[in-house]
Amino acid sequence: xxxxxxxxxxIRSKAGLHHRHVGSLHASDEAMALENARDVYCRRMEGVxxxxxxxxxxxANNPENSEALFDPAENKIYRHPTFYDLPDNLKHM
Amino acid sequence: MAIHCNxxxxxxxxxxxxxxxxxxHRISEWCGHGPVLEQDIALANIALDHIGQxxxxxxxxxxxxxxxxxxxxxxxxxxxxxxxxLLLEMENKDFGYTLTRSFFYDQFHYLLLEAIIQSDxxxxxxxxxxxxxxxxxxxxxxxDWMKRLGDGxxxxxQRVQKAVDAFYMYTGEFFxxxxxxxxxxxxxxxxxxxxxxxxxxxxxxxxxxxTLAMPQDTWxxxxxxxxxxTEKLGFLLAELQYxxxxxxxxxx
Numbered sequence: 001x002x003x004x005x006x007x008x009x010x011i012r013s014k015a016g017l018h019h020r021h022v023g024s025l026h027a028s029d030e031a032m033a034l035e036n037a038r039d040v041y042c043r044r045m046e047g048v049x050x051x052x053x054x055x056x057x058x059x060a061n062n063p064e065n066s067e068a069l070f071d072p073a074e075n076k077i078y079r080h081p082t083f084y085d086l087p088d089n090l091k092h093m
Numbered sequence: 094m095a096i097h098c099n100x101x102x103x104x105x106x107x108x109x110x111x112x113x114x115x116x117x118h119r120i121s122e123w124c125g126h127g128p129v130l131e132q133d134i135a136l137a138n139i140a141l142d143h144i145g146q147x148x149x150x151x152x153x154x155x156x157x158x159x160x161x162x163x164x165x166x167x168x169x170x171x172x173x174x175x176x177x178x179l180l181l182e183m184e185n186k187d188f189g190y191t192l193t194r195s196f197f198y199d200q201f202h203y204l205l206l207e208a209i210i211q212s213d214x215x216x217x218x219x220x221x222x223x224x225x226x227x228x229x230x231x232x233x234x235x236x237d238w239m240k241r242l243g244d245g246x247x248x249x250x251q252r253v254q255k256a257v258d259a260f261y262m263y264t265g266e267f268f269x270x271x272x273x274x275x276x277x278x279x280x281x282x283x284x285x286x287x288x289x290x291x292x293x294x295x296x297x298x299x300x301x302x303x304t305l306a307m308p309q310d311t312w313x314x315x316x317x318x319x320x321x322x323t324e325k326l327g328f329l330l331a332e333l334q335y336x337x338x339x340x341x342x343x344x345x
Binding site: 004025026027028031032035036039040043 | 233
């Protein structure tokens, strides 16, 4: 059981919302992973839908590259749409 | 104390309640000892399902008896007063035995609840309609594990087959009607004998898929429904009732 793969669990808390990562668990295959997710993460009415993904299938960036990936955005405030004058009668922006 | 319903109906309710309590207690013994964290939680969830169902039945039983509360039945009766099936008081031993015990019972429990839902007893129908959703999951869980263990490694196969062979002789009692069962069949159309065939069919299908052998027809144990239990129930109750016996009516 120690060699059971790790799975990431995503739960949609109610219809219309998106799935959110809630944690991980061990299971021998996807059917068991789904059931385990139900037992571990949905005991208190947390969700209406479960997604599971094998942790090893997630592609993540290397933290060492953070500088190149994220820092260049720091001084480009013109990318935020905050420089427009909005008409007074336009709401919910 | 006076009972305000047919005593056989009262006994039938206690059969259902005691089944739920005893199995729930047994499964709860896994809490903190599960083979992996995920299964530990799964078993605790299922144990709580059973305890919750036991409470609904005990509350119903208490509503028919002067001076009784839902706690009177689990805490204040001796072994001979309990009406649960013998299978359910069997010890956990290992994961294979635990799951086999649940598998045999869950399949029966589901069909019994279906029969109750189609019956003519309103209060029991209400409880059964709630419980059956949980039991549908119990069936899925236990038969899923039968397949995983049976069709798993050589060791898991052997161990779960041993459990199947050992526990099979406690399943005949499911379908041997007590006086209470006979009364419920006649008055409310809840007939346990009529679900036997379907149960056998379902059990066989899962065992086959699990590559497990169906046990030979055998002599069946009985006694639970009339209060004649194995010595195992006494030990279970000693633990369950200790606080109430030592300090009667104490509250947390």
